[in-house]
Amino acid sequence: xxEAIRELLAKVGGLPVAVExxxxxxxxxxxxxxxxASVQLMLGIEDRFDIEFSDQFLNRKSFASIKAIERTVEAIxxxxxxx
Amino acid sequence: xxxxxxFLDRLFSAGLLLDTGxxxxxxxxxxxxxxxxxxxxxxxxxxGGDGAEAIRFPPGMNRxxxxxxxxxxxxxxxxxxxxxxxxxxxxxxxxxxxxxxxxDWTKEQEATDIVLTPAACYPLYPVIAQRGDLPADGGxxxxxxxxxxxxxxxxxxxxQMFRMREYVRMGKADDxxxxxxxxxxxxxxxxxxxxxxVHIDVAxxxxxxxxxxxxxxxxxDQNLKFELLIPITxxxxxxACMSFNYHQDHFGTKWGIQFADGTTVHTACVGxxxxxxxxxxxxxxGLDIEAxxxxxxQELWG
Numbered sequence: 001x002x003e004a005i006r007e008l009l010a011k012v013g014g015l016p017v018a019v020e021x022x023x024x025x026x027x028x029x030x031x032x033x034x035x036x037a038s039v040q041l042m043l044g045i046e047d048r049f050d051i052e053f054s055d056q057f058l059n060r061k062s063f064a065s066i067k068a069i070e071r072t073v074e075a076i077x078x079x080x081x082x083x
Numbered sequence: 084x085x086x087x088x089x090f091l092d093r094l095f096s097a098g099l100l101l102d103t104g105x106x107x108x109x110x111x112x113x114x115x116x117x118x119x120x121x122x123x124x125x126x127x128x129x130x131g132g133d134g135a136e137a138i139r140f141p142p143g144m145n146r147x148x149x150x151x152x153x154x155x156x157x158x159x160x161x162x163x164x165x166x167x168x169x170x171x172x173x174x175x176x177x178x179x180x181x182x183x184x185x186x187d188w189t190k191e192q193e194a195t196d197i198v199l200t201p202a203a204c205y206p207l208y209p210v211i212a213q214r215g216d217l218p219a220d221g222g223x224x225x226x227x228x229x230x231x232x233x234x235x236x237x238x239x240x241x242x243q244m245f246r247m248r249e250y251v252r253m254g255k256a257d258d259x260x261x262x263x264x265x266x267x268x269x270x271x272x273x274x275x276x277x278x279x280x281v282h283i284d285v286a287x288x289x290x291x292x293x294x295x296x297x298x299x300x301x302x303x304d305q306n307l308k309f310e311l312l313i314p315i316t317x318x319x320x321x322x323a324c325m326s327f328n329y330h331q332d333h334f335g336t337k338w339g340i341q342f343a344d345g346t347t348v349h350t351a352c353v354g355x356x357x358x359x360x361x362x363x364x365x366x367x368x369g370l371d372i373e374a375x376x377x378x379x380x381q382e383l384w385g
Contacts, residue, residue, distance in 0.1 A: 034333075035297075042297055043294060
């Protein structure tokens with residue numbers, strides 16, 4: 001999952017630095033992720049993992065770092081399993 | 084909804100607004116304009132000493148600039164474009180035949196280089212960027228324009244063509260935040276002086292679609308937008324008559340507005356919805372301006 005997220009981040013994140021240089025915990029907004037890029041990232045993740053972000057996950061915190069994105073995707077997948 | 088229609092009908096009956104047959108598109112009477120002019124003078128008296136550079140753009144803007152602004156990413160549902168007939172004589176004959184037959188004649192219209200201005204400050208940023216580096220103390224601009232938003236409604240406080248007066252501050256993050264806070268206080272004071280009940284609340288722009296939900300949540304989480312709300316046709320859903328927006332470095336980055344040391348400027352704006360403020364005054368003080376409380380008349384007309 002980490003690799004897929006990094007791949008999407010490289011494609012739509014529009015970051016001024018290479019994704020390889022960003023650690024899992026690093027703040028993506030500080031690294032240059034814009035609001036619009038985070039929306040594109042959200043849409044890309046939905047498509048890649050075949051999930052849908054519910055309203056509770058549509059916020060900055062969900063995309064604050066690669067680790068945060070992983071946690072969000074895992075939470076959504078778990079919600080889907082439980083449902 | 085009933086309260087909105089009722090207030091609109093009363094405004095028509097009193098001759099303050101004139102019905103054009105399109106919801107949200109109204110003529111204004113001289114008395115209505117007197118109120119707007121008086122309120123703008125009150126704004127001038129409040130902010131006039133700050134040394135803002137006054138600039139007035141027409142209510143249409145350069146389409147290429149509009150496209151680059153990203154407006155269509157966020158608010159495609161609100162935008163208005165200007166199209167014109169660009170055909171030859173034969174096309175003209177077809178056009179007239181089409182119109183005579185009551186068919187849709189608009190399909191052959193072509194987009195011009197102009198779109199309707201969605202917010203008074205949109206044309207400003209590229210103009211300032213063209214001037215080169217911003218001085219260290221930044222810039223302050225005074226704008227007013229008719230704006231267009233495609234949202235037909237029977238609520239007289241939600242018009243499709245309306246005037247927005249704005250001050251825009253460009254500078255360092257702290258400076259523009261201070262400007263925004265100053266105008267939240269000034270705006271509250273002005274409204275209280277003209278007898279209007281207000282409260283300030285965190286707000287969001289009407290971003291389009293599911294992706295827009297995320298932008299809404301981001302905007303609210305970061306307290307980027309506040310509105311000054313006044314009840315007009317509803318006490319449960321009061322109307323935003325002013326907004327106070329911190330854009331961070333969004334417009335600075337978009338248009339390359341920088342200081343001499345190469346850092347990107349931050350921007351903030353305060354907007355007055357002039358028609359909404361006039362409507363709030365008519366709602367709270369009555370449709371007869373002569374009968375408004377003396378203190379309110381004194382503030383507005385001296």
